[in-house]
Amino acid sequence: MNKVFKDVSLSACVAGFVAVLIGFASSVAIVFQAAQSAGASNDIIVSWIMALGLGMGASCFLLSLWYKAPVITAWSTPGAALLVTSLGGISYPEAIGVFVFAGGLALLTGISGLFDKLMSIVPLPIACAMLAGVLFKFGLSIFDSMFSHTFLVSCMLISYLLSKRFTPRYAVLFVLATGVAFVLASTNMDFSELPIEVGHFIWVWPEWDISALIGVGIPLYIVTMTSQNVPGIAVMRSSGYDTPASPLISWTATASIVLAPLGGFAFNLAAITAAICSGKECHEDPKKRYIAGLSAGVFYLLAGLAGTTVVALFSFFPTAMIASLAGIALLGTIGANLKNAMMDDDIREPALVTFLVTVSGVAFADIASAFWGILFGLVYLFVLKRKA
Structure with a gap:
């Protein structure tokens, strides 16, 4: 723990x-809604x-501490969107x-080692191009x-x-x-009505319906793996972290199984927020960026305990501020991944195709772009290789 305290930096905690x-x-x-x-x-x-x-x-903190890398986890946002339209009846x-x-x-995908094998097939320029495509819309959101x-x-950009x-x-x-200063100065926020309370867990035992498992469970698995875990590993690889993917998938999947009866519907590796914690803006030394993972873990725990209060607090800030903050924080990561994607002459066109398809947002068979x-x-x- 002495090393952890020595590695703590304000920039990593902020990230x-x-x-x-x-x-x-x-x-x-x-x-x-889900x-x-x-x-x-x-x-x-x-x-x-x-x-x-x-x-x-817990997963952010423990995995980042164990692997000494910024392992950022998240709920499956595409999975939640899927559930909104799929849980009727x-x-x-x-x-x-x-x-x-x-x-x-x-x-099963994690412990079998299948995910590591699949990711080893993907060249780094292709992975970087995909990640740049995922992050590209966040850069556009600034403007x-x-x-x-x-x-x-404009003030945030300046x-x-x-x-x-x-x-x-x-x-x-x-x-x-x-x-934050701009929003506080330009609006009349009344924090006196902000609810200050800690909720409580409610455990519900699962029941099994074959049609629901096939019709909702399998799509939830596919969406989470393709649109969250694949970009999540790409973030780590593009930032130089060779943390094995399969154990990370296994641990987040275990968290999903254990916490599902309480409402933890799907955990996975993060992509967007992980990019914020693994870039140079977090810390110049890549070996000290794991502090951002520890920091995120602590803040996630606090946010979870004060769920009602946190959600109400977030509602005070305009969507434009949050979107711009995300875009600005990711500018360096977008640029670095575009550079890595286009550096190799032999893979430049395949990487460009990867980038364009990802940016397009196409979702054949409801599988993410x-x-x-x-x-x-x-x-x-x-x-191209066969032709050569």
């Missing part, structure tokens, strides 16, 4: 906080938030059964948000430019402080 802030604020509304689609009461929805915070917090205990089943499939909140986003010039390690901190981007890029590369 972890920003990751949690963006992770919650960007998609917690979808989780609410819980309501499952027939959850308000008390059970609070249990969902607490279980998700506990699962992400399924009882709440049957929905819990679906969550356990999907987690079991992910666990989309500027159209509706010109002064707010803050970023000045801090990058003089104190680059704390650039994201200054951007966050600028955004990140998967199709990699598939198209690999096929393109295979054909």
Whole structure:
């Protein structure tokens, strides 16, 4: 632990906080909708938030500490979106059964070593191109948000430019402080009505329905693996971390199985928030960026315990501020991945195809574009090699 305390830095702790802030604020509304689609009461929805915070917090902290790398986990946002439209006609205990089943499939994928073997097939430029495509829309969101909140986003951008010039390690901190200060100064927020309360867990035993397991459980597994875990590993690889993928998949899947009865519907490796914690803005020394994972774990645990309060607090800040903060924090990562994707002349065109397919957002068979981007890029590369 002495080494951990020596490695602690303000920039890494801020990166972890920003990751949690963006992770919650960007998609917690979808989780609410998914819980309501499952027939959850308000008390059970609070249990969902607490279980998700506990699962992400514990997995972030312990995995980052064990592997000494910024291992950032998250709930499956695409999975939650899938559940919103797929749980109609399924009882709440049957929905819990679906969550356990999907987690079991992910666990089998992890312990079999299959995921590591699949990822070893993907060249680094292809993986970087896919990741750049996933992150690209966040960079665009800066200027989309500027159209509706010109002064707010402009101030955040100016803050970023000045801090990058003089104190680059704390650039994201200054951007966050600028955004919060602007919102506080320009609105009349009444924090007296902010609920300060800690919820409680509600355990529901799973029930099993074959049609639900096949019709919802398998798509939930596929969506989580292709749109979350694949980009998550790509983030780590592009940042130079060779942490074995299969154990990470196994542990997040175990968390899904254990916490599903409390509302932890699906845990996986993060991509967007992981990129924030694994870049140079977090820390110049890659060996000390794991502190961001520890920091994110602590903040996730706190957010989970105070789920009701945290959700209400996030509602005070405009979507444009959160979107711009995410985009600005990811600028360096987007640039680095575009550079890595296009460096190799022999793989440049397959990487470009991967990038374009991923950016397009196509979702054949309801499978995310990140998967199709990699598939198209690999096929393109295979054909070129055969031709050669």
